Amino acid sequence: MTDSKPPFSGPVLGIESSCDETGIAVYQAGRGLLAHALYSQIALHAEYGGVVPELASRDHVRKLLPLLRQTLAEANLKVSDLAAVAYTAGPGLIGALLVGASVARALAWALEVPAIGVHHMEGHLLAPLLEEPAPGTQPLAPPFVALLVSGGHSLLVGVDKIGSYRILGDTLDDAAGEAFDKTAKLMGLPYPGGPALAKLAENGNPFAFKFARPMTDRPGLDLSFSGLKTQVLMAWRGSNQSNATRADVARGFEEAIVETLTIKCRRALTATGYKRLVVSGGVGANKRLRAQLAEAGDKEGFQTYFPRLAFCTDNGAMIALAGSIRLAAGQTSGPEIQVRPRWNLESLPEVA
Numbered sequence: 001m002t003d004s005k006p007p008f009s010g011p012v013l014g015i016e017s018s019c020d021e022t023g024i025a026v027y028q029a030g031r032g033l034l035a036h037a038l039y040s041q042i043a044l045h046a047e048y049g050g051v052v053p054e055l056a057s058r059d060h061v062r063k064l065l066p067l068l069r070q071t072l073a074e075a076n077l078k079v080s081d082l083a084a085v086a087y088t089a090g091p092g093l094i095g096a097l098l099v100g101a102s103v104a105r106a107l108a109w110a111l112e113v114p115a116i117g118v119h120h121m122e123g124h125l126l127a128p129l130l131e132e133p134a135p136g137t138q139p140l141a142p143p144f145v146a147l148l149v150s151g152g153h154s155l156l157v158g159v160d161k162i163g164s165y166r167i168l169g170d171t172l173d174d175a176a177g178e179a180f181d182k183t184a185k186l187m188g189l190p191y192p193g194g195p196a197l198a199k200l201a202e203n204g205n206p207f208a209f210k211f212a213r214p215m216t217d218r219p220g221l222d223l224s225f226s227g228l229k230t231q232v233l234m235a236w237r238g239s240n241q242s243n244a245t246r247a248d249v250a251r252g253f254e255e256a257i258v259e260t261l262t263i264k265c266r267r268a269l270t271a272t273g274y275k276r277l278v279v280s281g282g283v284g285a286n287k288r289l290r291a292q293l294a295e296a297g298d299k300e301g302f303q304t305y306f307p308r309l310a311f312c313t314d315n316g317a318m319i320a321l322a323g324s325i326r327l328a329a330g331q332t333s334g335p336e337i338q339v340r341p342r343w344n345l346e347s348l349p350e351v352a
């Protein structure tokens, strides 16, 4: 697409629809986030105990345009004010991704503005850039290590430059969020279990159950959580299954995940020599994880960067931001509606 005037002096629309959240936002370089809105399908999927892909797609169809109108109104913008459109092109559920990509592509075509397909995990990774740095803290800039922990991924990423990502560690089985969700489910908590389990853990005794810290007793940065889930299942089945025990098990499980992730983050920082750690993705909203990593950072001399809680889980703001950065570097995607349910973060082009 050719466009002679600089395309990014204006606002960029971000559309997220990779899973069970419809997120819309407008971000403008130099001005920041102008507006954002989110619709969560949690209630829709709760009765099935997990995301039903076809229902997710249909709900994105229902909610996307009303949310878009709402966001533009909040930003006090007309649709014709948009300078570009960024949308999640993957990884995620194919039908859900196609809804966002189709709307984004149609809008960009009608408005004759550029559009770019964004990698969902790059969105999570850059989300802390939506925040003002904490007082006395350097603004986030590469190089840094990113811990990306969501429902679908658990990645440790070496970020040498924005756009240039090295996977340092990955999960061999369940993602951290998935482990939270499955463990919560086996103790009868509603979907999605992560936040419910974390809340329950607040009242649990941290010493009642001691679970393994998987893969911390050998070198390497990979993760594995399915064994931990089985350990919890056995402990729960063998217990009196009272409410107090449920809270104790939840606490023991949360402690195990948080300590495991903390050990791996410290290891990744030592291996790379980097002094900055980004923590993002849905599990990045976990308060104990945030506190423990911030404390480790204070002790060991690395700086931690987290998005606000609402931008740890899926949202449109991170997509608008990541898209803006790539658009500003002159990158766009072709006009075809193309999504990638699977997409390797390392294959992304560098941002010049």
Ligand code: KG4
Binding pocket: 019, 149, 150, 151, 152, 153, 176, 177, 178, 180, 181, 192, 193, 194, 195, 198, 281, 282, 283, 284, 285, 286, 287, 312, 313, 314
């Ligand atoms: O990033 P996200 O919104 O969606 C994906 O891209 O997967 O992450 C959702 C995941 C779910 O597994 C959810 O249970 C988990 O993040 N999660 C949490 C918390 N809030 C959300 N896990 C632990 N503690 C939380 N406070």
Ligand code: ZN
Binding pocket: 120, 124, 150, 151, 281, 282, 313, 314
């Ligand atoms: Zn996500």
